[in-house]
Amino acid sequence: MSEPLSCTEPTAYDRITSDGGKAGVKFRLQLVVVNASGHEHVQEVARIERDEVSIETLGLTLAEGKLILKSIQEGMVQEQIQDALRRRRHCPECGKARHGKGHHDVTMRTLFGNIELKSPRPEHCRCQRHVEKTFSPIQAILPEHTSPEMLYLEVKWSSLLPYQVGCDLLHDVLPVNEKLSAVTMRNHLFAVPNGWSRNWARSGRA
Numbered sequence: 001m002s003e004p005l006s007c008t009e010p011t012a013y014d015r016i017t018s019d020g021g022k023a024g025v026k027f028r029l030q031l032v033v034v035n036a037s038g039h040e041h042v043q044e045v046a047r048i049e050r051d052e053v054s055i056e057t058l059g060l061t062l063a064e065g066k067l068i069l070k071s072i073q074e075g076m077v078q079e080q081i082q083d084a085l086r087r088r089r090h091c092p093e094c095g096k097a098r099h100g101k102g103h104h105d106v107t108m109r110t111l112f113g114n115i116e117l118k119s120p121r122p123e124h125c126r127c128q129r130h131v132e133k134t135f136s137p138i139q140a141i142l143p144e145h146t147s148p149e150m151l152y153l154e155v156k157w158s159s160l161l162p163y164q165v166g167c168d169l170l171h172d173v174l175p176v177n178e179k180l181s182a183v184t185m186r187n188h189l190f191a192v193p194n195g196w197s198r199n200w201a202r203s204g205r206a
């Protein structure tokens with residue numbers, strides 16, 4: 001009988017486990033936001049820990065992927081909105097700061113989750129005549145509250161599959177809002193103009 005193979009040099013696995021710790025690795029995913037002046041700030045997106053690797057724990061799970069997409073989407077959208085509001089904080093004519101008149105909540109529906117936004121309602125500056133006293137910058141920038149990609153997939157899958165199957169499919173693979181239902185998808189299918197999804201796909205954006 002031959003002697004068992006013996007390694008005199010420690011392997012990478014031995015080095016990880018030799019100090020009594022478990023084999024494994026930790027991941028911290030971050031979103032780094034860089035503003036126009038080059039200043040960076042970091043938002044934590046996710047922390048993932050893995051022990052010994054197996055085919056089930058190799059890379060991301062579907063659930064982790066969905067949570068990460070949702071978290072990145074939330075961070076990106078809030079930053080974009082804050083940037084847009086900063087640009088509109090002053091009157092473009094005279095440069096005076098606009099006074100706030102409260103805010104209301106707005107929900108934006110995207111493939112990577114619903115995003116709740118605080119939508120401020122500043123007063124128009126008195127240096128110009130305006131029909132209304134106040135306005136909503138977010139309503140002016142984003143009159144639609146559903147992203148066209150979201151609408152496209154809702155309409156496409158509703159037209160190819162039973163509503164409930166299409167709805168389940170969206171929930172299975174994307175972090176869409178948990179309240180998305182077959183009824184909503186049916187309503188959206190009937191609300192869009194004929195050929196809308198075909199034209200959207202032809203535009204090269206889908």
Ligand SMILES: [Zn+2]
Binds near residue numbers: 093096125126127
């Ligand atoms: Zn002004």
